[in-house]
Amino acid sequence: MWRWALVGAGLLAAVCAVHAAGGPAIPWNDRRPPEAAAERGGGEKAGAKAVGAEAAGDEAIGGGGNGDGGRGARGVGNGDGVGMGGGRGGHVGGGNGDEGGGGGPGPPHDARSARVVRVVDGDTLLLRIDGRSRRVRLIGVDAPETWARHDCFGAEATRALRRLTPAGAEVRVAGDRAPDDRFGRLLLHLWTSRGGLVAASLVRNGFARALVVPPDTRYAAVLGAAEAAARRAGVGLWGACH
Secondary structure, eight states: OHHHHHHHHHHHHHHHHHHHHTOSOOOTTOOSOHHHHHHHHHHHHHHHHHHHHHHHHHHHHHOOOSOOOSTTOOEEOOTTSOOEEOTTTTOOOOOOSOOSSOSSSOOOTTOEEEEEEEEEETTEEEEEETTEEEEEEETTEEOOOSSSSOOTTHHHHHHHHHHHSOTTOEEEEEOOSOOBOTTSOEEEEEEOTTSOBHHHHHHHTTSSEEOOBTTBOTTHHHHHHHHHHHHHHTOTHHHHOO
16 A cells, blocks of 8 residues: 555655646635736737827817818917817817917906816816806807717817816806797806916807807907918818818
8 A cells, every 4th residue: 555655655746746837836726827817918018008198189189280180181279278280180180389368358357266177078167166067158158069969060169168267267157138048058258377268269260150149249249360271271060061
């Protein structure tokens, strides 16, 4: 019987030697072949690269030069650093570097301070005014829809308004004649902290159309001229959606 014990011990030693030469042990619950684990590791690295590329894309959307925004595009900047590479490609290009606060008339003397809570779409946002969160509809513009329907350039318009009025930013607001619309939203003109009229920036870069709804016509002429310039340049929705 001791002979059989010696044979068993010899076999056990041989198995351990082969296992040690073959590399590190694989956990008992990892039943995939080694190449599958390697592919998973490579996939995670590729995913990280993809996330990095996406972040770089966001930076490209947020800034940049006046270069072409795609085939047949024309770069157009504005005073708040939001630019548009329109053309058939409809790619967002970036501002022209002049972020001083041009973009239409500055806020009037009776404008009030407000803080951005969040952007809803290209012409609607939530603002905290006098300690209350209020839904606000921008006067004088009509951005492509993203809720009831998905219009061409709706997502781009929403991103443009978010760049102009990021959450937490302090802005200036002023009313016109009508206090609110039929949905109960406050009707307001809005300026960035640098004094740029947000509606003019959106219209001039093709993120929205000018919209005249009497009696709120204080800046109708300014916005009409901005739309005419955007049409001629073929930027934003005028190049991508027509």
